[in-house]
Amino acid sequence: MSKESKFIEVLRRNRLRVTKERMEVFRTLSLVDSPLSRSELLSSLRNYGMHPPTLYRTIELFVSIGIIQSLSSKSGEVIYELLPPFAPHHHHYRCMSCGLTFPLEVLDDAPVEVALRSLDLPGAVVYHQVDIFGTCFECLHEQSLVGERVR
Numbered sequence: 001m002s003k004e005s006k007f008i009e010v011l012r013r014n015r016l017r018v019t020k021e022r023m024e025v026f027r028t029l030s031l032v033d034s035p036l037s038r039s040e041l042l043s044s045l046r047n048y049g050m051h052p053p054t055l056y057r058t059i060e061l062f063v064s065i066g067i068i069q070s071l072s073s074k075s076g077e078v079i080y081e082l083l084p085p086f087a088p089h090h091h092h093y094r095c096m097s098c099g100l101t102f103p104l105e106v107l108d109d110a111p112v113e114v115a116l117r118s119l120d121l122p123g124a125v126v127y128h129q130v131d132i133f134g135t136c137f138e139c140l141h142e143q144s145l146v147g148e149r150v151r
Ligand SMILES: [Zn+2]
Pocket: 095, 096, 097, 098, 099, 100, 135, 136, 137, 138, 139
C-alpha cells in the first residue's frame, strides 16, 4: 500500500474528510527526508495557495491523530516529523540544553530492537519510540568554555 493510501485510510478511520489541503500537507512532509518547521511548510505550500490558519489547523489535526509529532530544532523552533508507518523507524537523541533532536538510525536486528520485540506486552504493537536525553557535544564544549572563563 502506498504512503498516500495509508494516509487516506488513517483519515477515514478517524472519520475525517480527505481534503486537498490535507493531502498537500502530507505530500510535502513525505517528500522531504527531514522534519519541517511551520515556516518551512508554509513556504513550500505557498505556491499551492495554502493559508497559514489552514496549515496550522492541519498540523494540529495531524498531531492529534498520530500522523506527525513535534520536536524542537536547534533554533528552538518546533519542527514536525512523520510517524510510522509514514517514516522509516529511528530513535532520537535529544539535547536538554539546546533542545536539538538528532535522529538515530537503528537496524532491525540491533540488540535494542530484538530486546523490545521479545517483551511480553499486554497488547499488539503498532510502533515504539526510543528517546535518549542528554547534553550534546556542542553544548558540552560551550559549557566547558564558559567554565574556563569563570575560573
Ligand atoms: Zn545541545
